[in-house]
Amino acid sequence: MKTSLHPRFENLPEAARAETILRSCVHCGFCTSGCPTYQLLGDENDSPRGRIALIKEMFEVGEVKEAHSTHLDRCLTCRSCETHCPSGVAYTELLDIAKGIMADTHARSLRSRLSRGVLRRILSAQGLLKTGFKALRTLRFLKWLIRWLPVGIPRVPKIQQATHKTEAFSQTVVILEGCVQQAATPSVNEALRALLTSQAVATISIQGEACCGALNYHLGEHDQGRQDMRRLLHQVRDQVPQGALIVSTASGCGVTLKDYAKFFSPSDPDYALAIEISGRVIDVVEILQRYTWNVEPRRIAVHTPCTLSHGQGLGEAAKQLLLGAGFELTVGAPASLACCGSAGTYSVLQPALSKQLRDQMVAGLERDAPEVIVTANVGCHLHLAAGTAIPVMHWVELLCQQSQQ
Ligand code: SF4
Ligand code: SF4
Structure with missing residues (x-):
């Protein structure tokens, strides 16, 4: 055209x-x-x-x-x-x-500007998020309160720590904590640490980890989003051993990090750094699929976030890993349902459409009565958990919990 x-x-x-x-x-x-x-x-x-x-x-x-x-x-x-x-x-x-x-x-309405501004501030205030989710987990028994929230409050499963002799580690990787995930579902990365430790892979974190920039950038606040990205790029450059892989357990953050080079112009001083670092970012499934896992089987429905399937081309990878580990997978939601409606801030900014999409997805996932629904992104995790009585977990948490190693 x-x-x-x-x-x-x-x-x-x-x-x-x-x-x-x-x-x-x-x-x-x-x-x-x-x-x-x-x-x-x-x-x-x-x-x-x-x-x-x-x-x-x-x-x-x-x-x-x-x-x-x-x-x-x-x-x-x-x-x-x-x-x-x-x-x-x-x-x-x-x-x-x-x-x-x-x-x-574009002059947005006052309501639209307010909701976007409040969301951007809340979701980037990690201290506030942690306190908020901690309080909500404690108050989970107040069912009427939880029902009115736009997100579910999943339980935080207890993670059995794995031990390994430090001198025997074969590799070191960085685990990205993620802004919302470290507050809402901290057990996801705890589980990943335990799984990697059991395979002699050492893990490190980034001190004071900055937001990946997805939130601001996709709301159209490009300068702020790029500023977030620069902070994270510089932290990786200054704190992470050269060449170490950077593992994301939130597919929404992962897809943004893998795309970093697109957000900087070739004349930008951080362009080369963005290319180098984004090339080292992998989704958690890309590292865990290198090992063999054996689990106490459970009947599970797998939700594949669009940021994993359409964004990273890894739609089948987690399913294959879970099948290979011994889980029984239900048919799940039809492939024609592309998105659960979480989509970052969408569940707050477009609540009616988001709820319709969630209800369709949940109906598909609940078919065949799975014991657990698993997903791969914190936003989808919280969104789906608000629409079903079946426990929702990140698949890494379940793999760790059921692992026989
Ligand atoms: S598939 Fe859609 S986006 Fe692609 S060329 Fe056709 S109309 Fe355009
Ligand atoms: S909602 Fe439709 S137009 Fe938007 S990204 Fe998804 S498929 Fe494309």
Whole structure:
């Protein structure tokens, strides 16, 4: 699609990139069938093809109209459309560029600005998050309180620590703590530490670990998001042994870290660092699949977050590992359900759509009555836990808990 850029955007560096991406879309519509918001609403403007057309219009008319923000805000950034697109359209990158323009030029309602501002502040205040989740875990018996929260409060399973002689460690890896995860589900990384220790892999953490930047960047606050990314890049450069792998147990953070090079221009002083460090980031499944695991089997439903499947191309990897370890996997949710509706801040900013998507996903996961539902991202973990009575865990927690090693 040819785009005639409005003079207002002619000197904007991102506009040229947006124009290239817009040109790569041939308008075929293969992406629409896999789009969760199109499946729910049946409106072309809530499909990837429709959103691409809206972004094109935005660049041509030189202003952000209400319809642009309404339909672009409804996008989950689940990347299902990228998986379905035969032309390789970089939809997420295009959407991020559009969101940056919306943040700079579009006057949102007071309510929208307030909720976004509050979310950004709360989710990046680690001390507050830790205290809040601790209090909520203690008050879990107040069922009426939990019911009104936009997230579930999963139990923190007790993790059996593994021991290994220090001199026998074969490798050292860094475990990323993650802002929300270290407050909401700290046992996920405890479990990973125990599993890796049992395989003679030493683990270290980053002191005062900064946010990966996903929260701010995907809300269109690009300067703040890049600032977060720079802080984390510099911490890794200064604290982590050269060449050490960086392991993420939250697929939402992992996908952002693997994409770091896209967020910096080649002339940026941190561009080379972003390429080098993002190349060392792996999802937890990419390290745990190197070892053999044996478990006390349980019947489980596996939820694969879109940030793992569409974002990192690792949709089947965790399932294969769990099957190989001896778990019994239920059929689970149909593959046509691309997203559970958590999508970062989506469950708070688009609560009605998010709940519909969650209920569909939970119904699929609950089919065949699993004992436990497992997932691979903290946002999905909390979101699914709010919609089911079946315990929800990160698959790493369950692997550690049931492991016979
Ligand atoms: S990212 Fe997901 S919700 Fe957004 S347009 Fe693509 S498929 Fe639809
Ligand atoms: S994004 Fe891809 S699949 Fe969707 S309309 Fe454009 S070219 Fe076709």
